[in-house]
Amino acid sequence: MTRQSFHEGLKQLNEEILRMGSMVVEAVDLSTQSLFKGDRSLANAVIAGDDDINELNLWIEGKCLSLQAQQQPVARDLRLLHTCLLVSLHLERIGDLAVNISKIAKRLERTSGAEPYMELLRKMSAQALEVLRQGIKSFADRDARLANSLAEIDEPIDEMYKEILGRLLHPKEEEASSAEWATHIALASRYIERIADQVVDMGERIDFLVTGHLDGKYFDNDPDQRFGE
Amino acid sequence: MVTAEAQKKVQLQEVNFYYGDFKALEDINLDIEANKVTALIGPSGCGKSTVLRLINRMHEVAGRTRVEGRVLLDSEDVYSPGMDVVGLRSRVGEIFQKPNPFPKTIYDNVAYGPRLQGRSSRDELDGIVERALRQAALWKEVQNKLKTSALELSGGQQQRLCIARTLAVEPEVILMDEPCSALDPVATQQIEDTMDSLKKDYTIIIVTHNMQQAARVSEYTGFMLIQETGEPGRLVEYGLTSKIFTMPDRKETENYITGRFG
Ligand SMILES: Nc1ncnc2c1ncn2[C@@H]1O[C@H](COP(=O)(O)OP(=O)(O)OP(=O)(O)O)[C@@H](O)[C@H]1O
Numbered sequence: 001m002t003r004q005s006f007h008e009g010l011k012q013l014n015e016e017i018l019r020m021g022s023m024v025v026e027a028v029d030l031s032t033q034s035l036f037k038g039d040r041s042l043a044n045a046v047i048a049g050d051d052d053i054n055e056l057n058l059w060i061e062g063k064c065l066s067l068q069a070q071q072q073p074v075a076r077d078l079r080l081l082h083t084c085l086l087v088s089l090h091l092e093r094i095g096d097l098a099v100n101i102s103k104i105a106k107r108l109e110r111t112s113g114a115e116p117y118m119e120l121l122r123k124m125s126a127q128a129l130e131v132l133r134q135g136i137k138s139f140a141d142r143d144a145r146l147a148n149s150l151a152e153i154d155e156p157i158d159e160m161y162k163e164i165l166g167r168l169l170h171p172k173e174e175e176a177s178s179a180e181w182a183t184h185i186a187l188a189s190r191y192i193e194r195i196a197d198q199v200v201d202m203g204e205r206i207d208f209l210v211t212g213h214l215d216g217k218y219f220d221n222d223p224d225q226r227f228g229e
Numbered sequence: 230m231v232t233a234e235a236q237k238k239v240q241l242q243e244v245n246f247y248y249g250d251f252k253a254l255e256d257i258n259l260d261i262e263a264n265k266v267t268a269l270i271g272p273s274g275c276g277k278s279t280v281l282r283l284i285n286r287m288h289e290v291a292g293r294t295r296v297e298g299r300v301l302l303d304s305e306d307v308y309s310p311g312m313d314v315v316g317l318r319s320r321v322g323e324i325f326q327k328p329n330p331f332p333k334t335i336y337d338n339v340a341y342g343p344r345l346q347g348r349s350s351r352d353e354l355d356g357i358v359e360r361a362l363r364q365a366a367l368w369k370e371v372q373n374k375l376k377t378s379a380l381e382l383s384g385g386q387q388q389r390l391c392i393a394r395t396l397a398v399e400p401e402v403i404l405m406d407e408p409c410s411a412l413d414p415v416a417t418q419q420i421e422d423t424m425d426s427l428k429k430d431y432t433i434i435i436v437t438h439n440m441q442q443a444a445r446v447s448e449y450t451g452f453m454l455i456q457e458t459g460e461p462g463r464l465v466e467y468g469l470t471s472k473i474f475t476m477p478d479r480k481e482t483e484n485y486i487t488g489r490f491g
C-alpha cells in the first residue's frame with residue numbers, strides 16, 4: 001500500500017465515521033418519534049436499520065486494523081485511527097440504544113396520565129439529539145472546545161432523568177399506572193440518558209484527537225514509568 | 230517528563246558548525262540523558278551525522294572545520310584545550326552504517342582497542358573479548374570460531390562484531406550512525422535488542438532514517454531539518470519519543486514523521 005492510498009484510506013475513514021454519525025442521528029430521532037407516536041412500523045424500521053450501523057462499525061474497525069498493520073501510523077494519523085475506532089464503537093452503542101427505545105415503543109401501553117412523563121421524555125430526547133449532533137460536529141470540525149462542552153449540554157438530561165425516576169417512585173394520584181408501564185418509562189428515559197453519556201465519552205476521544213490530551217493530561221508518560229504504577 | 234535529577238551525559242549548547250565556509254549546523258541545543266537511547270531523525274543532509282561526529286571530534290579528520298558553542302561530556306567541554314582527543318574517542322565510541330571489521334580474526338578485531346590501550350595479558354584480553362561479545366549478543370554464535378576471519382561473518386554478525394569492538398574499550402557513550410541500514414530485519418532486531426540491553430551501562434545516540442526504528446528503540450527523539458537548500462540544519466523538536474510520535478509540537482515534525490514531505 002502506498003503512502004498516497006494510505007492518506008486516501010484515512011480520508012475515507014473520516015467520511016465513513018460521518019456517514020455513520022448521520023445514520024445514528026436518524027436512528028435516535030426515529031426511535032424517539034416512534035416512542036411518542038406509538039408508531040410500530042417506525043420502530044421496526046429503526047430495528048431493521050441497525051444491521052447497517054453494525055456493519056459499518058465492523059468495516060471501520062477492519063479498516064483501522066489494516067491501516068495500522070500496513071502503515072504504522074504515527075502522530076495525527078495514529079490519533080485519527082485510534083479515535084475512529086473508539087468513536088465508531090460509541091456510535092454503534094448509541095445505535096443499540098435506539099433499538100432498545102424502539103422495542104419499548106412497540107410495547108408501551110397508552111395510558112391516561114402519561115402526558116407529564118411524555119413531555120419530559122420529549123425534552124430529554126430533543127436535548128440528547130442536540131448533544132449527539134454537536135458531538136458529531138466536534139469530530140467533523142476537529143473542535144476540541146465543542147467536544148469538551150458536551151458534558152455541559154448533557155447536564156439537563158441527567159436532571160430530567162432523575163426527575164422522571166423520582167416521579168415514578170412517588171406518582172401523583174391521577175398518574176396511577178401499571179408496574180409494566182412504569183418500568184418501560186424508566187427504561188426509555190435511561191436509554192436516552194445513556195445515549196447522551198456515550199456522546200460525552202466520545203467527546204473525550206475527540207479532545208484527544210485534536211490536543212493529544214488523555215483524560216485532561218498530556219500524553220507524555222515517563223519512559224521508566226508505566227500507567228498504573 | 231524529564232526528571233530534574235536525570236543525568237545529562239552529553240550537552241550541546243548553542244552549537245554552530247562549519248565545514249570550511251559552509252554553515253552545516255545552527256544553534257543546536259541538546260541534552261542527552263545518561264543510560265537512555267536518543268534517536269536523531271530528519272531528512273538527508275540536515276546534519277545528523279555531523280552532530281554525532283561533533284561529540285567525539287571525529288569531524289576533525291575531515292579537514293577545515295569550526296565549532297562554536299559548547300559540547301559537554303559529563304559537564305566537561307570536549308573542545309577545551311586540555312582535552313585528550315584519544316581518550317575522548319575511547320569514552321565516546323561509534324558504530325557506522327556499514328559494518329567495517331578489520332581483515333583480522335574475530336578475536337583480534339575485539340582485542341584491537343584494548344591492545345592499543347596497552348593491555349596485553351592473554352587472560353585479561355580473553356576476558357575482555359568474551360565480555361564484549363556477550364554484550365553485543367554475538368558470543369553464542371562465534372565462541373567456537375574466534376580465530377576465523379571476521380570477514381566470514383554475515384552482515385548482521387559483522388555489525389554486532391563492530392559493536393563488540395567498540396564495547397571492548399568500555400566507552401561511556403556509543404554513537405550509532407544508521408547501524409542497521411545494511412541489515413535484514415532479523416539482524417536489525419538483534420541489533421535493536423542489543424541496544425536495549427546496553428543502555429543500562431551506556432548512553433546511546435542513534436541516527437536512523439527508519440522512523441519505526443527510532444520509535445522502537447529510543448526514549449528521546451530529536452528531529453532535525455534544513456529549511457532551504459544551503460541553509461544550516463537545526464534541531465526543530467526534541468523530546469520524549471512517545472510524545473513525538475503521538476503528539477508532536479511542531480507541524481514540520483508531524484509532516485515528516487507522517488510521510489507528508491515537501
Ligand atoms: N566533510 C564534509 N565537508 C563538507 N561538507 C560536508 C562534509 N560532511 C557533510 N557535509 C555537509 O554538511 C551537511 C550535513 O551533512 P550530514 O552528513 O551531517 O547530514 P546527515 O543528516 O547525516 O545526512 P544523511 O541522512 O544523508 O546521512 C550536508 O549539507 C553535507 O553536504
Ligand SMILES: [Mg+2]
Nearest residue numbers: 277278279406
Ligand atoms: Mg548521515
